[in-house]
Amino acid sequence: MTAAAAPANAVVPAASEAERRALQRARIRGIVISALGLIAFALASNTMNSEVTFKFWVVTQGKDFVQIQTTAGMFWILTGIATGGTGIWQLWRGSSTRWRRWLILWLPLWVAAVVSTLLTGKTAVLTNAFAGTFEYAFPISMGAFAALICERSGMFDIAVEGKLLVGACVGAITASMAIQWLGPDTGMIVGPIVGPLFAALAGVGIGVLMAWLAIRYKVDQIITGTVVNFGALGLTNFVYLRVLQTYTDYNTPPTIEKVDVPLLSGIPVLGPILFQGTPYMYIGWVVMLVLTYFLFRTRWGLRLRASGEYPQAAGTVGINVIRIRYRAMILAGAIAGFAGSYLSLHSAGSFQMNMSAGKGFIGIAAMIFGAWNPIGAFGAALVFGFADSTQQLLSQLGVDVPPQFLASVPYILTVVVVAGLVGRVRGPAMAGQPYEQG
Amino acid sequence: MRLELRDITKQFPGVLANDRISISADRGKVLGLLGENGAGKTTLMNILSGLYRPDSGEILIDGETQVFRDPAEAISAGIGMVHQHFMLVPVFDVVESVALGSEPVSGLAATFDRATARARVVELSNQYGLHVDPDSKIEDLPVGVRQRVEILKALYRRSDILVLDEPSAVLTPGETEELFGIIRGLAAGGTTVIFITHKLNEVLEVADTITVLRRGRVAGTVLPHETSREELANLMVGREVELTVTRGPANPGETVLELKDVFVRNDRDEMAVRGASLEVRAGEIVAVAGVQGNGQTELVEAITGLRHIDSGHIKVGDTLLDEAKPRKVADLGVAHIPEDRMRDGLIKGMTVAENYILDSYHREPYSSTGRFDRVAIAREAAKGVKEFDIRTPSIETTVGSLSGGNQQKVIVAREFSRPVKLVVASQPTRGLDVGSIEYIHRRIIEQRDAGAAILIVSTELDEVLALGDRVAVMFSGRIVGVLPSEQATKEAVGMLMGGVH
Numbered sequence: 037m038t039a040a041a042a043p044a045n046a047v048v049p050a051a052s053e054a055e056r057r058a059l060q061r062a063r064i065r066g067i068v069i070s071a072l073g074l075i076a077f078a079l080a081s082n083t084m085n086s087e088v089t090f091k092f093w094v095v096t097q098g099k100d101f102v103q104i105q106t107t108a109g110m111f112w113i114l115t116g117i118a119t120g121g122t123g124i125w126q127l128w129r130g131s132s133t134r135w136r137r138w139l140i141l142w143l144p145l146w147v148a149a150v151v152s153t154l155l156t157g158k159t160a161v162l163t164n165a166f167a168g169t170f171e172y173a174f175p176i177s178m179g180a181f182a183a184l185i186c187e188r189s190g191m192f193d194i195a196v197e198g199k200l201l202v203g204a205c206v207g208a209i210t211a212s213m214a215i216q217w218l219g220p221d222t223g224m225i226v227g228p229i230v231g232p233l234f235a236a237l238a239g240v241g242i243g244v245l246m247a248w249l250a251i252r253y254k255v256d257q258i259i260t261g262t263v264v265n266f267g268a269l270g271l272t273n274f275v276y277l278r279v280l281q282t283y284t285d286y287n288t289p290p291t292i293e294k295v296d297v298p299l300l301s302g303i304p305v306l307g308p309i310l311f312q313g314t315p316y317m318y319i320g321w322v323v324m325l326v327l328t329y330f331l332f333r334t335r336w337g338l339r340l341r342a343s344g345e346y347p348q349a350a351g352t353v354g355i356n357v358i359r360i361r362y363r364a365m366i367l368a369g370a371i372a373g374f375a376g377s378y379l380s381l382h383s384a385g386s387f388q389m390n391m392s393a394g395k396g397f398i399g400i401a402a403m404i405f406g407a408w409n410p411i412g413a414f415g416a417a418l419v420f421g422f423a424d425s426t427q428q429l430l431s432q433l434g435v436d437v438p439p440q441f442l443a444s445v446p447y448i449l450t451v452v453v454v455a456g457l458v459g460r461v462r463g464p465a466m467a468g469q470p471y472e473q474g
Numbered sequence: 475m476r477l478e479l480r481d482i483t484k485q486f487p488g489v490l491a492n493d494r495i496s497i498s499a500d501r502g503k504v505l506g507l508l509g510e511n512g513a514g515k516t517t518l519m520n521i522l523s524g525l526y527r528p529d530s531g532e533i534l535i536d537g538e539t540q541v542f543r544d545p546a547e548a549i550s551a552g553i554g555m556v557h558q559h560f561m562l563v564p565v566f567d568v569v570e571s572v573a574l575g576s577e578p579v580s581g582l583a584a585t586f587d588r589a590t591a592r593a594r595v596v597e598l599s600n601q602y603g604l605h606v607d608p609d610s611k612i613e614d615l616p617v618g619v620r621q622r623v624e625i626l627k628a629l630y631r632r633s634d635i636l637v638l639d640e641p642s643a644v645l646t647p648g649e650t651e652e653l654f655g656i657i658r659g660l661a662a663g664g665t666t667v668i669f670i671t672h673k674l675n676e677v678l679e680v681a682d683t684i685t686v687l688r689r690g691r692v693a694g695t696v697l698p699h700e701t702s703r704e705e706l707a708n709l710m711v712g713r714e715v716e717l718t719v720t721r722g723p724a725n726p727g728e729t730v731l732e733l734k735d736v737f738v739r740n741d742r743d744e745m746a747v748r749g750a751s752l753e754v755r756a757g758e759i760v761a762v763a764g765v766q767g768n769g770q771t772e773l774v775e776a777i778t779g780l781r782h783i784d785s786g787h788i789k790v791g792d793t794l795l796d797e798a799k800p801r802k803v804a805d806l807g808v809a810h811i812p813e814d815r816m817r818d819g820l821i822k823g824m825t826v827a828e829n830y831i832l833d834s835y836h837r838e839p840y841s842s843t844g845r846f847d848r849v850a851i852a853r854e855a856a857k858g859v860k861e862f863d864i865r866t867p868s869i870e871t872t873v874g875s876l877s878g879g880n881q882q883k884v885i886v887a888r889e890f891s892r893p894v895k896l897v898v899a900s901q902p903t904r905g906l907d908v909g910s911i912e913y914i915h916r917r918i919i920e921q922r923d924a925g926a927a928i929l930i931v932s933t934e935l936d937e938v939l940a941l942g943d944r945v946a947v948m949f950s951g952r953i954v955g956v957l958p959s960e961q962a963t964k965e966a967v968g969m970l971m972g973g974v975h
Contacts (some may be wrong), residue, residue, distance in 0.1 A: 186898035335577045335584040342563050342574055352523065353575030353627070354546025463562070 058131040065135065066127035073120025076149070080112030086156035086370060093163045093308045102305065109321025110154055111149035113228035118142040151426060158433050165429045166309045168316035173414070173421030174320045175200060178375030179329055179399020180406065180413035182368035187408060190330065190344040190357070192468035194261035195246060196372050198237045198268030203376020205272040207235035208387035209280070211289035227290040232377040239373020240366050250439070251358055254470040273389050291385045292316065316378045321370065327410045340364060344464030347471040357471050372396070401450055408463050420446050476500050477635050477666055482515055482531035484906055491517040493690040494531070504657060504667040504680025508674070510710055510907045511878065514690040515670045516558070519637055521556045524548035527659045535635070554628025557796030558640040560620050564613035568623055571612055572630050598629050602659060613702045615764035618649040619768070625656065636660060639669045642676055646765050647935060647968030674703045688712055704873050711908045719915045722923070724943035727756035730896050730927035731777070738772045746772040748951035749786070754896070759918070759928040761942030763935060763967050769951040770931045774900045777929070778810045778819070779803035790896060804833050807895030811885055811902045813931070815878070822874035825854035826866050827874050830888050854891070862887035863913070886917055897921055900931045913942060933963060949973045
């Protein structure tokens, strides 16, 4: 042994069993991650000639564009470097590596590499794919915000799905009514306002009902939530089949069109992605920012969080926990109901059966994924939105992958990411626990 | 301010918690409110703090009648509570915790004005010598500091009347002394202090007057210099009690329990026990002292097979407890009186008889070929009830409806019904009345005299000193000292508990 090795040995303490095991786990992890890196390099060598073209619109759809021509192999090389690097770093540093953080870097690279391999020989318009990501993410993120407000206040809200669905149904009917009653001209202006408004009110109604059952009668909130979800599905199906199919006029609402944000929509490349969407998208951002501020910087937020973490602590300093929880459920209902109107008033232009299709549940996943933080939840919703959008892109370009498989990918990714990246996040301590004074 | 409660009565279903209780405390004085668990102290304080409303009686401050419909009204009348279980949000920092409910705000959005709140917290903590870092998170603070935060909360609301509910339960002797200093300082500054406790020495030390409650009534009001521990104990219990158990000298034999460099993790995956080593011999009681949360819970769970050992070893007799399950540990002759009766010791909804056979229901005489022998169960359970003087209407009564002392007796009866080589008792008398404490202690000493090795873990220093033939002190996951009983003074043990060697 050289002299240099001696101090290294001296530093290593008489390792306890636990430390030894941690080191062993770290080594295995390092080897597995490095192996993944090698796989990426192997795939790179096979795909060096698989050309892909990515196209971005500069300002206006269908006019000027920039495009990048590359090969899938390039992505695999980058992926290999990032993954292999993480693996080697892990082996080098042992158990002290914060390897989970590196997942943020290499997991998207894997996704990009896989997608570009699938797109071999095609030209993909990424402006639309990215803009679509934000659009798809909207109901998911709003569902996440609704659930987040409830849980921060100490309530469980698994009825997001039901609220979205009812919101979609009520929004479509009320907006259609505006046209029927006020005539097409006024209706086209009033409808897009009345629809979302009544959708939000429907959400509030459900929220109040659930809050009343949970607070007044201490009914288990998982049960009421489940009941609301199935009840909403049954009720809206009934309305659709028995009413809307006969009176189709009441299911032809005005659609809410895209609006360009002045100035910002003219930013090259970014403008068409971020600032040429529907008003819903912009409202989503505003809700995210306002909610973040209110949650962490105001008296309302402080008291709301105290109610969710330790309601007795809030109660003993004179805070009315019950009122806070009612208000939280009302606000959450309004947000979720409003988001529901997006489904029927945005592109679809009518209400369809079960059109929420699990987005409310994904919203709850996004809330957890985002660690009960509005910005985190929005980011998580974007991941799901991107998966939806990519699926759309691939099917438009006629890539031969079974759509059922693609549809399952975001869920598989969620499991991987939540287990690996998020690890153990901690929600409000008392969510779902009834509050009793004294 | 002068506080007076007149004829306060509060009835709960089946219990008359407060029966015409009258107490009074003068401005700048400390009133000690003494009573056992279930004497009605906490109910009375919940009435005072606006959480409950009395069925009858009135609250007067400076002679004026007050009606508190909710805690906010009690707070605005100047009443500050420091609850036994701290009312602090673990994920908040000190400033947020103190200001919660009375936040300074600015702007239309009612933005929390943290700077103003923080300045006031710093000012108060300097003024009253309550040292605390305003920006640290509650969950990172030791309990002693959390209590200071609770007191700051009351001062922040300009409370003139401060109520402390069992404040010393979680403190080391040193921290308790410090708390008494703070209390005296507050009283000198004109605050009226009500100090609730079941510890005789503490009221004698800090109170100006002492009111004793028993079974929801005032048993007497005395002055500390005119009374004695014995008189207070008699008032509390209502009969003569022996305050210290008598036990003969220990006659230790061979080592029964051996702990060597034991490491155990807690539920949060942190190392709670870090290299604890200890031996307990047959025929002696080793009492482990320590402030709650220094790894005692995890250590006991490791010994009884409820928790995985990270490294090190535990031996009972000649058997190495490696990955041992609770049943195997019990079969080795280990009796376990767990810390939390209701969580680990009994099943509330099941009957006395069922709880009595909980650890041996699967073998003779209770069952054969997979079926219960009801007659044998009833016979054995009745024997246990009689032998251990369990006050229960019948063996078919659910355990949840018994008093704490009788519940504990059910556990002791069950554990001692098997041949016992080692007794592991964690907080064996927590929350029990003086009579039951006496009884349980006597039973444990009997087991020692019959040749069992006894390991007692308790956060009550008095209990540790009364029972231990040797006193071990646990601090931050280690056994930091073992003293023979003659050297184990309150001071010596207290220093070790606080981490001072």
